[in-house]
Amino acid sequence: MDKNLVGERGESIFNTRITEYEIFQVYFLSAKAPVVDFLIEIADEATPFQCLIQVKSTTLGYLKRNGELRAKVPVDKMQKLINRPLPTYVAGVDITNEKVYICPAFNDVNAYTSSMPITHILDKQNAVATKQTLDLLKQDIIDYWSNSNINVYKANFRSKL
Template identity: 35%
Template sequence: MRDTLGQRGEAIFTVLMTEFHDRSRPIFKPQFLGDKWQYVDFIVELVGTESIITYFFVQVKTTRTGYTKKLNRLKVKVPQDHIRGIAAYVAPTYIVGIDEVTEI
């Protein structure tokens, strides 16, 4: 179940990042890096920059437990060693929380 939940979160992230806005194409191009990367799941390129390639790394954390009542924060856990590992990248890095809720 854990791998399935993570895969669903990564798929939701890809769909959200590739939404069409005012332009005829998405503004982000995410590329899944596979399970071999320890701290990041995606490299995401900003589409449309001509002179330089602009990108950032993302680790996706998925949950079905919702939000805290007091502070309305998503209930995801990120181990301290992952935070240190992500911070070691010499590039912008983000941890993205996905609330995977199935409605029937």
């Protein structure tokens, strides 16, 4: 399958899975965004916090030695994700089985240079695991922003415009 078609199909599957249970609003950033594919926002007026997600799609399946998804993030792209001031994640998409795996991209400890863990899944066939993963992602984003002091900073910021 053509590499671009794999990527587009993976983005489509990701968009479908991340919007289950109407927890998140999804904004596709298009191919013009060099580092991330989606801006995700919590669909809750009390906590409309955001994160960025890079989608990596594959038709290669899983590693035999540890079961991880054969999707990878180049080191330079991973570093650019880490450097973004928003919470950042990578979504590995198994095109064949239409499963999505969410992984954090916050520091160099999380290097997905050859494969991605399959711990946090979004899967149409497993509603319980999908809901748990979406709830964990939502809480992770809330925790990030709640500990950032952004409300204090923004209220005291003096724009020069």
